[in-house]
Amino acid sequence: MVLTLDDYDRRYPPRQLPPDAEVGRIGPSPTGRPHIGTALQAVINRALATKSGGVFILRIEDTDRARLVPGAVAEIIEALKWLGVEADEGPAGSGPYAPYEQSERLPLYSAAAVQLIADGHAYRCFCTPERLESVRQAQAARGMPTRYDGMCRALTAADVAERIARGEQSVVRMRVPSGEAITFHDLARGAITIQSTEVDDAVILKSDGFPTYHLAVVVDDHFMRVTTVIRGEEWISSTPKHILLYRAFGWTPPRFLHTALLRDAKGRKLSKRTGDTSIGYYRSQGILPEAFRNFLTRIVWFHPESKDVYDPSDFTSHFELRQLSVSGPVVDPALLLHINGLYMRRLGPDVLFERVSAHLRELSAQGEGFADTFEGATGEVITREALETFITAFTADRAKAIRILSLEPERFKRLVDVLIQGRVYYDEFFEPPAADKLTAQMEAPSAVRAFLEVMRERHDQLVTSKASWDAFVRDYAARIGLKPGKVFMTLRLAVTGTAMSPPLFEVLQLLSPDNVRRRLTLTIDRLPSDA
RNA sequence: GCCGGUAUCGUCUAGGGGUUAGGACGGGUGGUUCUCAGCCAUCAAACCGGGGUUCGAAUCCCCGUACCGGUACCA
Numbered sequence: 001m002v003l004t005l006d007d008y009d010r011r012y013p014p015r016q017l018p019p020d021a022e023v024g025r026i027g028p029s030p031t032g033r034p035h036i037g038t039a040l041q042a043v044i045n046r047a048l049a050t051k052s053g054g055v056f057i058l059r060i061e062d063t064d065r066a067r068l069v070p071g072a073v074a075e076i077i078e079a080l081k082w083l084g085v086e087a088d089e090g091p092a093g094s095g096p097y098a099p100y101e102q103s104e105r106l107p108l109y110s111a112a113a114v115q116l117i118a119d120g121h122a123y124r125c126f127c128t129p130e131r132l133e134s135v136r137q138a139q140a141a142r143g144m145p146t147r148y149d150g151m152c153r154a155l156t157a158a159d160v161a162e163r164i165a166r167g168e169q170s171v172v173r174m175r176v177p178s179g180e181a182i183t184f185h186d187l188a189r190g191a192i193t194i195q196s197t198e199v200d201d202a203v204i205l206k207s208d209g210f211p212t213y214h215l216a217v218v219v220d221d222h223f224m225r226v227t228t229v230i231r232g233e234e235w236i237s238s239t240p241k242h243i244l245l246y247r248a249f250g251w252t253p254p255r256f257l258h259t260a261l262l263r264d265a266k267g268r269k270l271s272k273r274t275g276d277t278s279i280g281y282y283r284s285q286g287i288l289p290e291a292f293r294n295f296l297t298r299i300v301w302f303h304p305e306s307k308d309v310y311d312p313s314d315f316t317s318h319f320e321l322r323q324l325s326v327s328g329p330v331v332d333p334a335l336l337l338h339i340n341g342l343y344m345r346r347l348g349p350d351v352l353f354e355r356v357s358a359h360l361r362e363l364s365a366q367g368e369g370f371a372d373t374f375e376g377a378t379g380e381v382i383t384r385e386a387l388e389t390f391i392t393a394f395t396a397d398r399a400k401a402i403r404i405l406s407l408e409p410e411r412f413k414r415l416v417d418v419l420i421q422g423r424v425y426y427d428e429f430f431e432p433p434a435a436d437k438l439t440a441q442m443e444a445p446s447a448v449r450a451f452l453e454v455m456r457e458r459h460d461q462l463v464t465s466k467a468s469w470d471a472f473v474r475d476y477a478a479r480i481g482l483k484p485g486k487v488f489m490t491l492r493l494a495v496t497g498t499a500m501s502p503p504l505f506e507v508l509q510l511l512s513p514d515n516v517r518r519r520l521t522l523t524i525d526r527l528p529s530d531a
Numbered sequence: 532g533c534c535g536g537u538a539u540c541g542u543c544u545a546g547g548g549g550u551u552a553g554g555a556c557g558g559g560u561g562g563u564u565c566u567c568a569g570c571c572a573u574c575a576a577a578c579c580g581g582g583g584u585u586c587g588a589a590u591c592c593c594c595g596u597a598c599c600g601g602u603a604c605c606a
C-alpha cells in the first residue's frame with residue numbers, strides 16, 4: 001500500500017515537548033572517516049537539546065549510493081560516543097521517528113515528490129546528463145550562470161506518461177518561481193536574501209529513485225519535527241531551495257543557523273593534506289574527548305568569564321545560538337595541545353595511568369595506519385614492536401608507571417607523549433649515548449670513565465639522599481675543575497641516553513639500582529680510549 | 532564569471548560613537564634550575580582599504596579589496 005504525505009503526518013505526529021524544547025539533528029553522510037566538522041555540529045546540537053530539554057537526532061544521509069563507505073555509520077556512532085555527545089535518536093537504537101537512515105525512507109520521499117508534481121511545484125525531467133553538460137558549457141562560455149534551462153518544464157502529463165512508458169530515464173526537479181526575493185533569518189547572521197532567479201530548478205529525486213539532499217532534508221526535518229537546523233555555511237546558498245520546498249508542501253520552516261567552516265593554518269577549508277580532518281586522528285594522538293570538546297567550543301564561542309579552559313558543561317549551560325562565531329576559525333593544533341595538556345594533568349596520576357594504558361592498547365589494536373599516528377606530530381617513528389614492548393613494561397609495573405606520570409606531568413600534552421617520553425625509564429629502550437656527546441661535556445674519555453665508575457660504585461648510598469647526592473656531584477665537579485652543569489649532563493646522557501629529561505636525581509630514584517648500574521656499564525664499555 | 536557569507540594582534544577571540552582596544556595560544560626577554568618541560572615576571576604584536584555621517588569612527592552608512600562557500604542525478 002502506498003502512503004500519502006497525510007498518512008506520514010499521522011505516523012510522525014508532532015512531538016510532545018515543552019514549548020522551548022529544541023529538536024536538532026546532524027546529518028552526516030557515511031562516505032568516509034567521521035569529520036571534525038561533524039564533531040562540532042554534534043557538540044552544538046547535543047548542548048542545545050540538553051539545555052532546552054529537547055532532542056538530538058543522528059540521521060544518516062546515505063542517498064548517494066556511489067560514495068557509500070562500508071562501516072562508516074558504525075564509525076560515526078563510535079566517534080560520537082567517544083566524544084561524549086551521543087544522540088537521543090538515531091540508527092543505533094530505535095526512536096519514534098525511525099528509520100533514521102534516509103536510504104530506508106524512500107517511500108516517504110517518493111510520496112513527497114508525487115505530491116509536489118501533482119501540485120505543480122515539481123516536474124519530471126528527461127534531459128540526459130550529456131545534454132545538461134553541454135547546456136552548462138554553453139552558458140559558461142557566454143559568461144552566464146550555469147543553470148537548468150527549463151527544457152522539460154512544460155511537458156504535459158501525456159508527454160511524461162508516454163516517455164516513461166517508452167522506458168526513458170527521468171528525474172524530478174523542483175519548479176522555482178521567477179522574480180521573487182527569498183529571505184530567511186539565520187540565527188547568527190541575521191536576514192539573508194537571495195533572488196529566486198539565482199535558484200536552480202534543482203533535481204530533488206534522482207533517476208535511481210533516491211532523493212537528493214534538498215528533498216530529503218526538508219521532508220525529514222519536517223517529519224522528524226526538527227525545530228532548529230544547524231549546519232555548515234556551505235548550505236547557505238541552498239537554503240532558499242529548502243524555503244521554497246517548505247512553502248510548496250505548506251509546512252512551517254524550522255529556524256536556521258549556519259556555522260562557520262573550520263579552516264586549516266592556511267585559512268583554507270580543512271583538508272586531508274594540511275590538516276587532520278578526522279575525529280579519529282585526534283583520538284589516536286591521545287587527545288582527551290573532554291579536551292577536544294573544550295577546544296571545539298572554545299574556537300567558536302566565548303566563555304562569559306573569558307575562560308579558555310572550562311568544563312564542557314559550561315558550554316551547555318551558558319551558550320546561546322546567536323553567540324556562535326560566524327567567521328571561519330582556524331584549527332590551531334598548538335591551542336588544542338595546550339588545552340589537552342591541562343586536562344591530562346587535572347586527571348591525576350591514577351586516572352591518567354588508566355587512560356594511557358587504555359589508549360595504548362587501543363593503538364595496538366588499531367591495525368594499519370599506526371605509523372601515521374606519529375608522523376609529523378613528533379617527527380618520531382615508533383614501531384609496532386616498540387609499542388607492544390612499552391605496553392607490556394608500562395602496565396606490568398603500575399607503581400613505577402604512576403611514579404613516571406607523577407614526576408613531571410606537565411611534560412605530557414597528548415596520551416602518546418607518555419609513550420614517546422616514557423621509554424627512557426625502561427631498559428628495553430636504553431641506548432648508550434654517542435661518545436662524542438659525553439666528551440663534549442668532560443673532554444677526555446678517561447675523565448668520563450673515571451666519573452661514571454665512581455657514580456656506579458657509589459650509586460646505592462648516594463641515591464638515598466638528594467642533598468648528599470647533589471653535594472657529591474658538585475664536589476666532584478669542583479675537584480676536576482668543571483662546571484657542575486657539565487658533570488650533571490654527563491651523568492644524564494650516560495643514564496638516560498638523552499640530553500633532556502626530568503630532574504636527574506628523581507630519574508635515578510625511579511630506576512632500580514640495577515638498572516642504573518647496567519646503563520652506566522653499557523655507556524662505559526662503549527667509551528673509546530683517550531686520543 | 533555570477534550569487535552568497537565573512538573581515539580586530541601570527542592564531543582563537545572580547546569590546547564597540549570618546550578605551551592605555553582586553554584575554555588566551557604561539558613568539559621574544561629575564562628569573563627559578565643540572566638539561567628539557569613547567570612555573571613566575573616582562574615585552575612585542577591588531578581594528579582590510581577608501582570615502583562619507585559626526586565635535587569625534589575601530590564601532591554607523593556606502594564603495595572597493597581579500598578570503599571562504601555555492602554554482603552536480605555529492606552531501
